[in-house]
Amino acid sequence: MTPAHRADEVGTVAPDTVTRVPEPTPRPQLARRRLADREGFLAKLFLLPTVAYIIGLVAFPFVLAIVFSFSDVTTGNPSLDFVGLRQWRTILGSRVFWTAFRNTITFTVISMALIVLIAHVLATVLVKDFKGKWLVRFCVLLPWTTPVALAAVSWLWLLNSIFSPIDWVLRWFGLIEANMYYLGRPVLAMGSVIAVHVWRIVPVATVIIMAGHMAIPGEINDAAEIDGAGFWRKLREITIPLTLPISAVAVLFGAILTFADMTVVFILTRGGPTQATQVLSSWAFFKGIEGGDLAQGAAVALFLFPLLLAAAIAILRAVRRTEVM
Amino acid sequence: MTRRSRPLPITRRTFLQGVSAAALLAACSGGEGSSPQSAAPTEGAPEERFTDPATQLSGDLRLLMWSHFVPAHDEWFDTFAQEWGERVGVNVTVDHIDVTTIPARISSEIGSGEGHDLIEMIATLSQFEPSVYSMNDLMDEANSRFGTQLELCQKSSFNPTTENYYAYAPAWSPDPGDYRKSLWEEAGLPDGPSTWDELLEGGGRIFSEQDIQMGLGMSQEIDSNMYARALMWSFGGAEQDESETVTLMSDQTIAAVEYAKELFDAAMTEEVFAWNPASNNEGLIAGQLSYILNSISAWRTAQESIPDIAKDVFFVPALEGPERQLAAQHVMYNWITPKFSQNFDAAQEFLLHYTENLPRVAYESKLYDFPGYPDQVPDLDGWLDEDPFTIEGDDSTKLQPLKNAVDWSTNLGYPGPASPAIGEINNIFILPNMLARVARGNQEPEQSVEQAHQECEEIFEKWRREGLVGGG
Numbered sequence: 001m002t003p004a005h006r007a008d009e010v011g012t013v014a015p016d017t018v019t020r021v022p023e024p025t026p027r028p029q030l031a032r033r034r035l036a037d038r039e040g041f042l043a044k045l046f047l048l049p050t051v052a053y054i055i056g057l058v059a060f061p062f063v064l065a066i067v068f069s070f071s072d073v074t075t076g077n078p079s080l081d082f083v084g085l086r087q088w089r090t091i092l093g094s095r096v097f098w099t100a101f102r103n104t105i106t107f108t109v110i111s112m113a114l115i116v117l118i119a120h121v122l123a124t125v126l127v128k129d130f131k132g133k134w135l136v137r138f139c140v141l142l143p144w145t146t147p148v149a150l151a152a153v154s155w156l157w158l159l160n161s162i163f164s165p166i167d168w169v170l171r172w173f174g175l176i177e178a179n180m181y182y183l184g185r186p187v188l189a190m191g192s193v194i195a196v197h198v199w200r201i202v203p204v205a206t207v208i209i210m211a212g213h214m215a216i217p218g219e220i221n222d223a224a225e226i227d228g229a230g231f232w233r234k235l236r237e238i239t240i241p242l243t244l245p246i247s248a249v250a251v252l253f254g255a256i257l258t259f260a261d262m263t264v265v266f267i268l269t270r271g272g273p274t275q276a277t278q279v280l281s282s283w284a285f286f287k288g289i290e291g292g293d294l295a296q297g298a299a300v301a302l303f304l305f306p307l308l309l310a311a312a313i314a315i316l317r318a319v320r321r322t323e324v325m
Numbered sequence: 326m327t328r329r330s331r332p333l334p335i336t337r338r339t340f341l342q343g344v345s346a347a348a349l350l351a352a353c354s355g356g357e358g359s360s361p362q363s364a365a366p367t368e369g370a371p372e373e374r375f376t377d378p379a380t381q382l383s384g385d386l387r388l389l390m391w392s393h394f395v396p397a398h399d400e401w402f403d404t405f406a407q408e409w410g411e412r413v414g415v416n417v418t419v420d421h422i423d424v425t426t427i428p429a430r431i432s433s434e435i436g437s438g439e440g441h442d443l444i445e446m447i448a449t450l451s452q453f454e455p456s457v458y459s460m461n462d463l464m465d466e467a468n469s470r471f472g473t474q475l476e477l478c479q480k481s482s483f484n485p486t487t488e489n490y491y492a493y494a495p496a497w498s499p500d501p502g503d504y505r506k507s508l509w510e511e512a513g514l515p516d517g518p519s520t521w522d523e524l525l526e527g528g529g530r531i532f533s534e535q536d537i538q539m540g541l542g543m544s545q546e547i548d549s550n551m552y553a554r555a556l557m558w559s560f561g562g563a564e565q566d567e568s569e570t571v572t573l574m575s576d577q578t579i580a581a582v583e584y585a586k587e588l589f590d591a592a593m594t595e596e597v598f599a600w601n602p603a604s605n606n607e608g609l610i611a612g613q614l615s616y617i618l619n620s621i622s623a624w625r626t627a628q629e630s631i632p633d634i635a636k637d638v639f640f641v642p643a644l645e646g647p648e649r650q651l652a653a654q655h656v657m658y659n660w661i662t663p664k665f666s667q668n669f670d671a672a673q674e675f676l677l678h679y680t681e682n683l684p685r686v687a688y689e690s691k692l693y694d695f696p697g698y699p700d701q702v703p704d705l706d707g708w709l710d711e712d713p714f715t716i717e718g719d720d721s722t723k724l725q726p727l728k729n730a731v732d733w734s735t736n737l738g739y740p741g742p743a744s745p746a747i748g749e750i751n752n753i754f755i756l757p758n759m760l761a762r763v764a765r766g767n768q769e770p771e772q773s774v775e776q777a778h779q780e781c782e783e784i785f786e787k788w789r790r791e792g793l794v795g796g797g
Contacts, residue, residue, distance in 0.1 A: 072790070072791070074452060074455075074745075074791065075428070075431070075432035075435065075436070075452060075453065076435065076452045076453035076454055076455050076456050076457075076745070077455035077456060077791065078435065078436055078456070079455075090783065090787075094780075094783075095776065096780075156601075160607075161594070161596030161599075161600075161604070161608075162596070162607070162608055162611055162613050163607075163611070179594075179596075181594060181595040181596045181599075183596075183598075183599035184594070184595035184596045184597065184598040184599045185595050185598075189599055268599075269545075269599045270544070270545040270546065270599075270601065271545055272544045272545050272598055272599045272761075273543075273544065273595070273598030273599050273761060273765070274598065274758055274761045274762050274765055274767060275758065285429075286545075286752070286753050287753060289428060289429045289432050290428055290429075290752040290753065291452075291748075291749040291752045291753045291784075292428075292432075292452030292453075292745060292748065292749055292752070293749065293787065294432070
């Protein structure tokens, strides 16, 4: 029995026994009890690891990157000299930078459109009851559980210029005569990078959107069916509007992942052919780490931050408005 | 430009062979880990030599190096390093990582101020000069003990602007042409091409008549860098002159770029635009390429995986161009010690021990590694005359063209030094892209060279401001 329980019992006994109340609980225990009862304190305490994590692994590197982009720091010389906007002027005057910028936008927009579309289709299917649903769900989630480097290396083999099994199958069916050189042709290379990225992100987007589908009260669909609404009308007037907020979250999440990702590009094409798949994150790596120019690498990496921030704010506001309505 | 595609004569058998070869190559790349195994001495290997260190050594010595293309080398090296450590009282650990990740690792270690004491990379590390110990004293000692270091090694580790050896380069690998003899015999050149003109003529004929393309990459990887440089130098072009002034924009470079387009149109497919460092090895081993520029590693791999292909692979020196016969070194072993290291003495002593044992290095790497101090390895010519690692039925004399490799090999940055500017140009692949833009039909040769020249100028200017590059 805890001291607190004993004190409660003491309060219910006859007054003449009050004198026999045991010694008060030691101060430290009382102090602990009070702290444990203070919700505000607990809230801060529990948030502390997250805040420390964000400061240490997000805010600090972010601020450091800003500082770097206004300096002449290199990988071999970490000392900082302020150089104003020189690094920004240099990257803005670079053709490769603008190519990477365009590629980043193309990569992100097409990827996200495909991800949202496929995730919605999959979510619509996966909320239904059918035989073997668990197996289908398992298969859909599998790409998300595969380490990205391992997955990209597997894709590298699937898209190999000589040994591509995809080419092999297409030739078998007589659909192509010669190998496609997926990674050697700009359009196919970008298509390959997008396909692999979509393959990676679709599972998590599906799970998010599936949660939205499952949150739609069954009565709404039942009522619509009674009123004679078909699949497309329910989709247009119930499913899409009610899953819009969560879809927006999926888009935001996916877009940030896509903007920041360089793994698929790095492993599949290293930015080639002739920079056709170079994106800002991979160019930042090549310039900053491989080339040794940390300052320009930081400037390249930071370039999209204002755009991303604006997009994030816009999407979150839209979500809020939708929820309010 | 729409590029024609060639039907590939791939059977189920060649497909599976290729996949096996690719898997073997992937396995060769290895991962990180200190794995000192008690490797038995390779049969016929030279005796290991040992000289007592000049000072009493102690403490730890942590080495970081690439996973060698010849895995047997790493097994030997780990034991070699640890045995030296036990003998001199130093606790040695060796980590091998994939070569493409080494620059990033060095950057993070220098940034954090802790990590390995001695780091080896296979390309110039000139960008790290401000954060590494000077190797000037070590160079003096090594030159007094082992003779004069090759000029291409010196130029890959010495900064004339600061008069500083920022790295130590005791070994290197040449970059010959690897060709399929049976294919070139049918094309009327049984000994392979000896000039760039012959390469175009023979390679084009093989492609049109035998459906086997050539494999000279124009991608963002090391072999593409080497191809671009060999071609440019042979035509008389260069990124810089001896005084480190950018000279890329020249009639000679433009002529080289025009040739690259002609060669691509005649003998290659679009696969070369997105290759990784292993791609040309895989293609050669799979029997799908007539000629590549590479070290002997692809052939050594084929000896184990597909011996019939290995027996058909032969080597030619750098190709003769209109101006000269020159190729870049394939690999240049650069060792650096970051300033955070607490055991620079042990690092230097280990490098002296390593240099003293260059005969063993060459042998254990199956003649992949060549000495930066040739006098140290008098047996090398004999091994190249009669390959000690030959396989049954193979021609054991096929490495003879490498005997004079030093005459047709040079450092990155030729005719100047391998400065940080040259390192950055190399690492962001300006020259392969210069060739590729024209080969793809995206730009005219003059435009592409002009763009590359401008990119080089900006990079040189930046490193000049850092005080690490001369000229201007």
